[in-house]
Each structure stands twice: as structure tokens, then as C-alpha cells.
Amino acid sequence: MSKKNIKIGTRGSKLALWQAEQVQAAISGAFPHLTVEIEIIKTKGDIILDVALSKIGDKGLFTKEIETALINGEIDLAVHSLKDLPTELPEGLIIGGMLPRGEVRDVLISKDGRKLTEMTENDRIATSSLRRKAQLLHFNPNLTIVDIRGNVDTRIQKMKDGHCDALVMAGAGIIRLGYEKLITEFLDPTVILPAVSQGAVAIEIREDDEFIQRVVDAVSDELTWQTTMAERWLLRTLEGGCQVPVACYSEPHGSQLKLTGLVAGLDGKTVIRKTVDCSLDEASEKAIELAQAILDEGGREILDSIRTV
Incomplete structure (x- = not known):
């Protein structure tokens, strides 16, 4: 060299x-x-x-x-x-x-320590992500979702200043900055499926x-490469981006992979979610097939309607 x-x-x-x-x-x-x-x-x-x-x-x-x-x-x-x-x-x-990939899940940080199931329509949950907003509303249509911008420190300070009652953010960033103690709960992927290649x-x-x-x-790291590249193939096939409610989570088990993809309407009323089990070696190929299945079962109409807004 x-x-x-x-x-x-x-x-x-x-x-x-x-x-x-x-x-x-x-x-x-x-x-x-x-x-x-x-x-x-x-x-x-x-x-x-x-x-x-x-x-x-x-x-x-x-x-x-x-x-x-x-x-x-x-x-x-x-x-x-x-x-x-x-x-x-x-x-x-x-x-x-x-x-090597870090924490994949999203986390909830609330001012008073209440969990997502304890939030009411009077509580303002802040996120900058349409993916999170759509899934939060699907989980509970009565939630009030507000927008927020800025880095992690800025968002936490905005919550303390009264902009919102809770934040939903990527867990990896919170952990990497040493703010684990602020986390109220990790949000299970069955509730909020993470962003493609999150962490x-x-x-x-x-x-x-x-x-x-x-x-x-x-x-x-080879495992991170295989899993996240599969997720990115799903995203590419869906022609999604950061500001489209698309999510994907690849869960490795030895040489096998459980791959889940999701497309949601902005209001959270319609969610297309599908899962496939495959080997790591065929993950990218199966991710493309999974994306096509999501498109064919209503995902295409959801994404087309969002892109014309």
C-alpha cells in the first residue's frame, strides 16, 4: 500500500x-x-x-x-x-x-415515561418520518402526530420545551450518543417496522x-452487507425513498433470513405488509419478489397516490 x-x-x-x-x-x-x-x-x-x-x-x-x-x-x-x-x-x-449493524428498532422517548399504549389523542408524538407517522396512526388512529426537525439533541430539547410529549427516533442514534437512559421503550417491529437499512x-x-x-x-461486515443490501433491493423495486412510508426489516438466523416489507398509506388506514423466509444467499432475489408481491397487493396504488400529492 x-x-x-x-x-x-x-x-x-x-x-x-x-x-x-x-x-x-x-x-x-x-x-x-x-x-x-x-x-x-x-x-x-x-x-x-x-x-x-x-x-x-x-x-x-x-x-x-x-x-x-x-x-x-x-x-x-x-x-x-x-x-x-x-x-x-x-x-x-x-x-x-x-x-457491523447497530440497533435496528425505533424507540419512544416520552417526557413522563409513558409507553406508546398509554398515549392518548391529547399527546403529541413528534417524528420527521412519514414511515413512522403512518405506522403510528395504523397502531392508534387517535394519536396526534407532529413534525419535528433537527439533530438528536435539538429534538430532545424541543420536547423538554413543550413542542411535543414524546419522540419516536431510530434507536441506533440514541444508543450511539449515550442516551440509552432516555429511552422509554423499544418499539417492536410488529408495531413500527424500521426504515430500510436502519442502524x-x-x-x-x-x-x-x-x-x-x-x-x-x-x-x-459481511452479514450487515447481505441483510441491508436485500432491504435496499426491496426499496429500489418499490421506487421508494426516505419520504415514502416504506419499511423493511431483515432478521438473520444463522444462514437463514426472515425478510418483512411494508408499504402504508399516509393516514395509516391501509398497510400492506408481507414476510418471506429465505437463505442469506438468495436474500436480494427474494427481496425483489417480496416488493413485487407488495406492489401487486395494493402497494402500487398507495405509492402512486402519495407521489401525486
């Missing part, structure tokens, strides 16, 4: 930096002779904080500026929450690898950079 310095591009939030530092530590551990630096890059999603995510448009919202720097050679690799990464990447870029950290690289690919191969 001839290259001595590697530059990682990332967003500047606490969580994004945590993820980048994990990649930095993994690479430094595997290749002690390399100097690994982190460069913070602001994205559109970091700058526009007063508009609901569903109204901004989601393609590359938290990734485009970082990917531009990667394409231009200003950084050597980019670190993202995999769930923020569109299924179609810019030409010349690929997902080079992934760290996974992706390392994006240039397709033709063989040196960086060898570096990333040394720190990448």
Missing part, C-alpha cells in the same frame, strides 16, 4: 461524527501506518431546518454535497447512515462496505479506487 493519508467526508452532527470516528478507528486499527483524517461537509439537509423533510424532496438530501466532494477527489471515502443513502448512487460511486453505517467510495476498496474490505 503506497498511499499514506486517507480523508473521510461526513456531516458535522454528533451522530455523523461518531460514525465517521468508528470508521476512522477501524481503518487505523487495521492499517496503523495510515493517517486517517475527518473532514466535515455541510449538506442541504443540515442547512434547511424549518421545512418538513417530506416537502423538501429526499434524493441526496443528506449526501449530495459529500458525494460531490468524493467525485472531485477532495475526500477518499464518505461515511453515511445507510438509510440516508439513495438506492441509485451517482455515476462512479459505490458502497464499498459497511460497519447500518455505509462507507461510500469511488468505483475505480482499488486502494480504498482494499482498505474498506478489511473493516466491512
Whole structure:
């Protein structure tokens, strides 16, 4: 290996930096002779904080500026929450690898310690995700769902300031920031199916950079790769994105996988949910078939109606 310095591009939030530092530590551990630096890059999603995510448009919202720097050679690799990464990447870029997946489930954080089953129509539950909103309303149509933006700390402070009575967020981020004690409950996937590839950290690289690919191969987790790639194939087949109520959860058991996919109407009244059991080796193929089955059983009509809103 001839290259001595590697530059990682990332967003500047606490969580994004945590993820980048994990990649930095993994690479430094595997290749002690390399100097690994982190460069913070602001994205559109970091700058526009007063508009609901569903109204901004989601393609590359938290990734485009970082990917531009990667394409231009200003950084050597980019670190993202995999769930923020569109299924179609810019030409010349690929997902080079992934760290071992963290907590997959969503969590509820409430001001007074009440669980989801104890929430009433008078309680305001905050989320920025249409996926969470639709499933919360399906679970209890009487819930009041309000929008919220900002990083984890900002959202927690907004709750304390009275913006809402409870938050629903990805458990991985809460745990990674050391806020486990704030978690009221982990939401079972039968209640809130997680986002596609939730809890996974992706390392994006240039397709033709063989040196960086060898570096990333040394720190990448194969099981995370197999499970999340299957989920991303489901999302790609559904032509969904961050701001469409699509969810998928792959639960590995040895060499087998239980794959569940979901499409929901915005009001939560209609939910198409299907599950398939398969081997890890055929997971991506089965994910595509699962997505087609969801589309054929009403998912296509749901998604078409949302896209015309």
C-alpha cells in the first residue's frame, strides 16, 4: 500500500461524527501506518431546518454535497447512515462496505415515561418520518402526530420545551450518543417496522479506487452487507425513498433470513405488509419478489397516490 493519508467526508452532527470516528478507528486499527483524517461537509439537509423533510424532496438530501466532494477527489471515502443513502448512487460511486449493524428498532422517548399504549389523542408524538407517522396512526388512529426537525439533541430539547410529549427516533442514534437512559421503550417491529437499512453505517467510495476498496474490505461486515443490501433491493423495486412510508426489516438466523416489507398509506388506514423466509444467499432475489408481491397487493396504488400529492 503506497498511499499514506486517507480523508473521510461526513456531516458535522454528533451522530455523523461518531460514525465517521468508528470508521476512522477501524481503518487505523487495521492499517496503523495510515493517517486517517475527518473532514466535515455541510449538506442541504443540515442547512434547511424549518421545512418538513417530506416537502423538501429526499434524493441526496443528506449526501449530495459529500458525494460531490468524493467525485472531485477532495475526500477518499464518505461515511453515511445507510438509510440516508439513495438506492441509485451517482455515476462512479459505490458502497464499498459497511460497519457491523447497530440497533435496528425505533424507540419512544416520552417526557413522563409513558409507553406508546398509554398515549392518548391529547399527546403529541413528534417524528420527521412519514414511515413512522403512518405506522403510528395504523397502531392508534387517535394519536396526534407532529413534525419535528433537527439533530438528536435539538429534538430532545424541543420536547423538554413543550413542542411535543414524546419522540419516536431510530434507536441506533440514541444508543450511539449515550442516551440509552432516555429511552422509554423499544418499539417492536410488529408495531413500527424500521426504515430500510436502519442502524447500518455505509462507507461510500469511488468505483475505480482499488486502494480504498482494499482498505474498506478489511473493516466491512459481511452479514450487515447481505441483510441491508436485500432491504435496499426491496426499496429500489418499490421506487421508494426516505419520504415514502416504506419499511423493511431483515432478521438473520444463522444462514437463514426472515425478510418483512411494508408499504402504508399516509393516514395509516391501509398497510400492506408481507414476510418471506429465505437463505442469506438468495436474500436480494427474494427481496425483489417480496416488493413485487407488495406492489401487486395494493402497494402500487398507495405509492402512486402519495407521489401525486
